[in-house]
Amino acid sequence: MMTPERIEEIKEEVRILHPEMQVIVTVAEMKWLLAALEEAQQPPEKWEHIARTERSIHMTELAEAQQTIARKQLYIEKLECSREYAQEAADKISKEKGLELFEARQTIARQQRAWQELKDIVSTNATGGKGEDINDYDIMLNIMGDLEGDQP
Structure with missing residues (x-):
C-alpha cells in the first residue's frame, strides 16, 4: 500500500507538469490508479x-x-x-402396397371379364340360342343384373 507521503509526492509531480500535461484527478481515480500500480508491481x-488458473478454467x-x-x-x-431407415421402410411399404393394388386391379379385371363372359352365355341362352329352357336363363340374367347393381 502506498503511504500518504508517496501520494503527496505523486500529487506534487502532477502539479509540476507543464499545464497541458496536467490532468485533474479525483481522489477516487487516484486510489484506483494507485491500486492498479500496486497490482502491476506484484511478483511474476x-x-x-x-x-x-485461468488457462485451467x-x-x-x-x-x-x-x-x-x-x-x-x-x-x-x-x-x-433413423430418417433414412424410416424412408426406406416407407418406400418398401409403398412398393408392397403398390404391387398389391396392381394385383388387385388385375384380379378385378379378370373377374369382370369372366363375369361378362358368363353374362353373355346366359344372355345368349335366355334368347333361345342354345335351345335350353329360356325361362331359367332369363331368371339367371335378371339375378346377374341385380348383382351388378349391388357392386360398388
Whole structure:
C-alpha cells in the first residue's frame, strides 16, 4: 500500500507538469490508479499462478464444449440414420402396397371379364340360342343384373 507521503509526492509531480500535461484527478481515480500500480508491481509468480488458473478454467470449458459438440453430432447422425431407415421402410411399404393394388386391379379385371363372359352365355341362352329352357336363363340374367347393381 502506498503511504500518504508517496501520494503527496505523486500529487506534487502532477502539479509540476507543464499545464497541458496536467490532468485533474479525483481522489477516487487516484486510489484506483494507485491500486492498479500496486497490482502491476506484484511478483511474476502471482501472475503466472493467475494465468495457470485461468488457462485451467478455459481448458475445462473447452473440453466440456467439445464433449457437447461430439454428443450433438452423434445425435444428429442417429437422427439421420433413423430418417433414412424410416424412408426406406416407407418406400418398401409403398412398393408392397403398390404391387398389391396392381394385383388387385388385375384380379378385378379378370373377374369382370369372366363375369361378362358368363353374362353373355346366359344372355345368349335366355334368347333361345342354345335351345335350353329360356325361362331359367332369363331368371339367371335378371339375378346377374341385380348383382351388378349391388357392386360398388
